[in-house]
Amino acid sequence: MAHIFIGVGSSINRRENIRLGIQALQQAFGELRLSNVYESEAVGFDGSHFYNLVVELSSDLSIEELITQLKAIEIQLGRPLKALKYAPRTLDLDLLLYDDVIDNSRDLPRAEITLNAFVLKPLAELAPTLLHPVLKLSYHTLWSQYPANKQKLWKVDSPVITEPLSPQ
Template sequence: MAHIFVGVGSSINRQDNIREGILLLTDNFGELKLSSIFESESVGFKGGLFYNLVVELNSELSISLVIQKLKQIEVQLGRPEKAIKYAPRTLDLDLLLYDQEIDHALDLPRAEITKNAFVLQPLAELAPTLIHPILGVSYQSLWSQYPTGKQKLWKVASPILS
């Protein structure tokens, strides 16, 4: 059984798409653990605010099948199959970690873990003592070293998943 972390984000109809995405992830993978939801500015393009969180799950599916299911969920919620990288999203599901696998071709562990506050902070909240498979440092430690003010991020106060 693989221990998996998925980054979840939306900037279009954020509340509904995050809620629907979580329901579809549960349908496909079973029990989930969720970080808090954070609101952040767009990174890499001028656009609206995003909601982001990290989801923890376990699955017996291979890496390629997990990625395939994530892409199917994105498409089901209106994301074009050939979406451009820096653009508004109905739903963005990124495989961050699959056990402690290191696969540079698949970007595992996902490089944006250490680059983007909207990935690192919720991951550190959900798995503070888990060790990054390349850097050998916990996610809480990585978050505590993240440059203050590099990216703006706010915890969403109201529960949108209820």
């Protein structure tokens, strides 16, 4: 079983799309661990604020199968097949880490981890002692070194968003 971290984000009908995305991930992968949800400004374009969190799970799927499953969930929840990179999103599911795999062709580990507070902070919450596969620093350390004023981030207090479904 691979140890996997997925970044989840939405800027369109954020609360509902995050909730539905988490439900779809739980149905596809079973037990999930969730970070807190954070609100952040759009990066790379002028647009509505995003809600973001990180989800931790385990799966036997290969990297390709996992990415295919994540894209299917995004499309199921209204994301256009050929969505622009810097544009509003109904749901964005990004594979951040797949075990300790380093694969530049698949952006693993995902570069956004160290670039964006809305990825690094929730990842540091879920896995503070886990080491970044390339940098060999813990996510707690990376977050403590992140420039305080680089990006604005607000914790969203709403358990309704991230309450996983009860096991069936």
